[in-house]
Amino acid sequence: MILNRMPRPMILSSAGVGWQIARLMVTVLWLSFVMPAHATPDVSLLKKNGCAECHRLNPEAPLDSRKGPDLFFAGDKFQADWLTRWLQEPVVIRLSGFITDTGFLKGEPTLATPHPKLDLGKAEAVTGHLMQLRMEGLEDAPSAELNEPLSKGKRFKYKILFEREYGCIACHQSVNLAYQPRGGVSGPSLLSAGDRLKADWVYRWLKNPKKFEKRGRMPLFEFNEEELQALTRYVVWHKQSEGQ
């Protein structure tokens, strides 16, 4: 297929230079035509379903235009299974609404509650498209460590970091010792974070949230590597799929 049209390394014999360059140009032009740089993902299905009215599907769209969380890195952020389920049965994640909602500070979201629902077929198709939305140049994350199951001892240590050292619980719903919901409502609930979010993304978020959110309400932190891994593992420990 297209692979054999690939430009070959440029070892140019002086005789054929002009010809080679011409061929190369044609190839490059052709490629950039059929395959736009960075394989711009197809968002037509999402647009057709009205998703772009509230969500930004590419980072160049104006910040002011959004009424819901950005989705242009959905493939980096979400777990596909969760997306398909949630799009059919959306439950509230941001208990006070999205950060720009006019009712946010009163805890009375005005938008997308309940969130538009899709049937199974559409949810699967939309998930497929969402998972292709990726961001360029993301840093590596220590996946193996982040996805390791948490021992009880570590979990209590990390819980202290999350609640006492950094006060994350003041803004995020987590659980108390009896596994009942506990915590603030201005940040997205973390109750199903382990089903919803990819551990690598959580790590990248905590390391450099500005990469994903230019105008957020969460304070910036400067964690060291150990804290980054600990907090990430604690966040994704929250799961509703398996009883805890």
Next chain:
Amino acid sequence: MRRVEVLKNWMMISLVLLLVVLCSACGESKTNPKASEAPEISAPQPVTQDASPSPPRVKTHPVTTGTRETYQWYCAQCHGIKGKGNGINAPHTAVPPRDHTKAEYLETRSDEQLFHVIKFGGLAGGRAPCMPRWGHTLNDDTIHALVNYIRELCECDYL
């Protein structure tokens, strides 16, 4: 996916080589839609100065529209829209967010103490950890202005 990556790399390499070889000035260089970083907007920062009646004494870090917006954007989620300590997170924090309109308490705290807690967080100032550190989010000038804004809210000074 891999193939696309390989192809893309090749495209880039050949484009660069081409440019080097030909040294041609392309009139319409199609800019690369690479995740260009949007300008750094660190939430509403003080930009404009408003002409509200100036506080009793001259302050070096005047309270501006930007200060109030910063307070609404970050602090109001816990301290409330009017600073009464009744933000949306208030019912859920182990220690209630301080009521910034309460003179009796704030008269006992110096501007330096307030600055310190805002910048380094509750824990660092002998207060509860549910008051986050804002020193990586807001610069010192903004924090000084926030202290002055809190002085406006409580209509009080350190005694």
